[in-house]
Amino acid sequence: MSASVGTRTPSAVRRRVSVERIARATDRLNKDHLLVANLRAVIEDLGRTRLVSVGAEQGLVDSLTAILARADLLVEQIASPSADRAQLVDALELELAAPRWEAARQSLVDLEAKRAAANDYITQLDQERATRRLPLNRFRAAVARATEFGLQIDEAEIRIATEGVRMMLASDADVLSGRWDTVAVALGRLTTLLQGVGLDNPKSFEDRTKAIEGRADEAAMIDERQDRRVELILISEAQVEKDVSYAVLVRRPRYARVQETNLHQHVKIYASDQALFRQTIDDIAAGAVRNIRSAADPPTRRAEPVLGPAAAVDGPEDIAGIPLEDIAKLPPDRRLELVGRRMYALLIPDAMQRLIAETDGFPLTITSNNPELPWELLHDGEEYLCLDRMFSRLPAGQTFPRRSRDTQRESTTSLRVLLIDSAPDDELPQAREEIAEIEQLFAVLRASIAQITVVRGEEITAERLTNEFGMPGGYDIIHYAGHAGYDRNNLDPSYLLLPGGDKFYAERVRRLLEGNPIVFLNACESSRAPSQGDVGTSGTVALAQGLASAFVYGGARACVGSLWPVFDDTARMFASEFYRSLIGEGRRVGEALRSARLKSKEAQSDRITWASYALYGDPAFKLKGGIGPSITTTT
Incomplete structure (x- = not known):
């Protein structure tokens, strides 16, 4: 009895030993699973950073994963009652004793250091x-x-x-x-x-x-x-014998610690002085006899950019000590300067000159009922005012500006641009190049924000312009290149001369215009209209019924027009430079015109295109909607 109890069969001993070995092998297997998991995690971390190459380590993990898969299968087989557990445990221990496991443990140490x-x-x-x-x-x-x-x-x-x-x-x-x-x-x-x-x-x-x-x-x-504007108002009164009286007012806006200032004074000048100012412009107009934008007969001679002699007039010596009769003998550039300095000295009282000098950089707007005087030639002794600062005119009309209509326009950042090429096919070839150059300029500078409408040749009819000027919402920019003029037998209408011979009158523009565009009239006499009393003077410039004034009174924020005949090539270059500054650099309209003046004066010093353009309206107006260089801040 005792012998049978104390005796064990060989199979019973093998089973007990196998269980101990299985326990050790299973524990080792679990640790190796954790090792591979840790390796995989470190490799994934380093792999995402892509700062360390882990290709070899990933290959090691792949091979160890295959070993673990085989080891897991052996464990499942060991659990079977009919399995030869001893043989299976031998195989399991062999898998777990592979040299790769030691390499894996060292690799984990190295990778942890690399991760750190x-x-x-x-x-x-x-x-x-x-x-x-x-x-x-x-x-x-x-x-x-x-x-x-x-x-x-x-x-x-x-x-x-x-x-x-x-x-x-x-x-x-x-x-x-x-x-x-x-x-x-x-x-x-x-x-x-x-x-x-x-x-x-x-x-x-x-x-x-x-x-x-x-x-x-x-x-x-x-x-x-x-953004602030110095306003200068000069109202001429009735001439008494040889004297012409002006009521002169100037307003300086409040700025920093400087209070708003208003000055009022009367000045008198000789009628001969005023005649000299007018005659200067007449001589300028008479000198441009070829390739000019005029509604008159096409010129056939080469234009000379030299001023003709002025009529002899009596009067005192000017501030430079040169008698008036000798001014006509001076070179054109010197003559213009002296005339401009004389205008400034005689028409602008000393106190107002000081106020204007103190507001350097402020736009200057001149309003006068005598617009035929060349206000753009005003010279303070150092520089022409129109070259030194933004400079514009405001019409002194006989009626109120038309009240803007409340028109609906869909929300958009795009500019609406209307380009009108009204030059006949056989005249003004530069006008056609001008429109093409401006169209290309818009395409290059701001293609994504410009909706350009171009009207040419036979397309330009009174009906078409009526529809374009009266388009709901209006245009942002209107550019006209071609002929313009006025009826010398009628003091009222100025007009755009259309290719078919029709006249599109200023009054129609004023009544039809929609929106608040910037308008550029690159046409000879586009700013001109007869003076109130001197129909034959070629140098007179626009009153309220003139084209430039009609656009402003119709709602335009600003209008640029030529005061006297302009050379075609210089007119084209002047307009292109104006738009480069206005659109490409995002400048205010007065600064864009000033930039064009300076470039024109520098490039063609023998011509006075720089002084031939007048700006009517608000010189400080700036187009919105993504104009100018595009750089936005990022937080």
């Missing part, structure tokens, strides 16, 4: 991003503000403000996805970009930013001045 180093690098990159972000956004804001005011910015600065911030934005997305390798590349490119212009040093970068901010602040002050 990568995390340190990521922290460094993140700190660099934070260090770069605020200065870069400040730089971009400074550049955006500077370009908003039409300042010239270096191409390198534009690249930093655009590409640099774009790199930062791209790095933000990469950070969210954990791709720190591309973050490092972006920061490296940014550093290279900054090094290329010597701005990789934080101090130099800050100095450049402050410089741009300073320029923008100065431009903002100028812009604030340009």
Whole structure:
């Protein structure tokens, strides 16, 4: 009995040993599963950063995963009652004793160290991003503000403000996805970009930013001045014998700590002085006899840009000590300056001259019932006023401006542009080139925001212009190139001369015009109308019934028109430069015209195209809707 109890069969011993071995093997298997899981997690972390190559380690994990799959299958087989557990445990122990497991444990140690180093690098990159972000956004804001005011910015600065911030934005997305390798590349490119212009040093970068901010602040002050306007009003009274009296008023707006100022004074000039001013313009008009925009018979001789002699008049010596009769003998440019200085000295009292000088940078608007005088030639002894600041006229009409209609216009940031080529096929070839150049200019500068309508040749009829000028919502820009004139036997109507010979009268423009466009009338005599008492004077300029005044009284914010015949080629270049400044640089209309004057005077000093254009309306008006250089700030 005792012998049978104490005796064990061989199969019973094998089963007990197998269970112990299975327990050890299973424990080892579980640890290896955890090892592979840890390896996989570290590899995935490093793989997302793409800062460390983990291709070999990933291959190791793949092979270990295959071993674990076989080991798991052996464990399942061991659980079967009929299995040869000893043999299966031998196989399991063999899988778990493979050399790869030791390599895996060492690889995990190495990868953990690499992950720690990568995390340190990521922290460094993140700190660099934070260090770069605020200065870069400040730089971009400074550049955006500077370009908003039409300042010239270096191409390198534009690249930093655009590409640099774009790199930062791209790095933000990469950070969210954990791709720190591309973050490092972006920061490296940014550093290279900054090094290329010597701005990789934080101090130099800050100095450049402050410089741009300073320029923008100065431009903002100028812009604030340009929002204010000095108004000069000169009303001529009845002539008494040889004297002409003017009531002169000037208003300076409130600015900073300076109170609004209004001055009023009467001045007298000789009738001969006024005759000299008018005669100067007559001589200018008489000198342009070819390639001019005039409703008169087409000229056949070459135009000479030289002023003819002035009529001899009596009067005192001018401020330069030159008798009036000798002024006609002077070179044209000197003659214009002396006439302009004489006008300024005689018509503008000293106190008002000081006030105008104190408001340097303010737009100046002149309103007069004697618009035939060449106000654009006013010269303060240092410079023509129209070259020194924004300069415009306001009509002194015999009626009120038409009240703007409340027309509906669908919300859009696009500019509506109307280009009218009214020159006959055999005349004014430059007019056709002018329209084509302006159309191309709009396409290049702001193709996405300009809706351009071009009307040419036989398309230009009174009915078509009626429909275009009266289009609901109106146009933002209207440009006319062609003929214009007035009826010398009728003091009232000025007109656009259409290709078929029809006359589109100023009064019709005033009654029909919709919207508040900027209008450019590049046509000889487009601003001209007969004076109240002198039908034969070729140098007279527009009254309220003139075309330029008709557009302003009809609702246009500003209208540019020529005061005397203009050379075709210079007229085209003048208009192109005006639009480059107005559209390409986003300048105010008065500043765009001033820029065109300066460029014209510099490019063709033998001609006086710079003085031939008058601006009627608001010189400080600026087009909206994405005009000018496009750089936006990013937070």
